[in-house]
Amino acid sequence: MSALTILFLAAFLACLVEMVEALTIVLAVGVVRGWRSPLLGVGAALAVLAVIVAVLGPALRLVPIDTLRLVVGALLLAFGLQWLRKAILRAGGYKALHDEEEAFREGRAEAEAAARGSGASIDWYSFTVAFKGVLLEGLEVAFIVVTFGGTQRRMDVAVVAAALALVVVLAAGLVIRAPLARVPENTIKFVVGLLLTTFGVFWAGEGLGVSWPGSDLALPVILVFLGVVAAALTRWIRGQASPAQSGAAT
């Protein structure tokens, strides 16, 4: 598996899983209060995210490559280990699985309870909830796209991967018009966590002057090593009595 393939996969899957969560928020508001205002909110949030990518992407070219790799590598390690940690704890029953249907019900109830402005052309509640949801979920994706594209000097690959994921999620949302509850979200988060951590190790190492055996070929080796460690940890905590199994209050 080449470095570019891994980069594409990481950007695509990270975008996919974040956009599934954003879609749930937008659907919950749109179903109850109409589609115009939430869609305007989505458009505004996507415009802000596009500006972030368009401004930060070229700006990263001005940073020396070793400094960029060290800083981006460190940040990806922080993100990747957060994702991986949560995915392992969820798989072991120590953290609740993210439930899109439950999130949809909660969002819908809040949208029904919120007051409506009289005669306003834009429903500001719907606009704000959709804008905030897409912007916050998308910020991490924008960061991944910018840093992956900037560090590997292949912004095009990262942008295409993110755009493809967005199209896939939007198409699924239009067809199903319900939360995408069947997406194996925790598995995807586990894989994305592994990919982010792998790139974090690789780039931070390069930034610190580490010479990787086999150069880019070290990437899949790091991926497999971390995958084995994460799988072993998952297996280990499944063998422990989880709070749910032992009945202990948490």
Next chain:
Amino acid sequence: MNRLSAFGLFWWDFVVGDDWRVAAGIAVALGATALVADTDVSAWWVLPLLVALVLASSIRRAIRGEG
């Protein structure tokens, strides 16, 4: 809560997350890698190994209810 502290909290949560000791562990791992990379010893094995240890210790703390 004023806007400045809300902004700070957002970035803390965005970068550091649930367990600040993971971020501290990453900083230590990077420092140790830099030290070894400055010597004649090959340093490629240090970072993957320490990152695996940081993850394992964070999971261990979490299931013991310590973090």
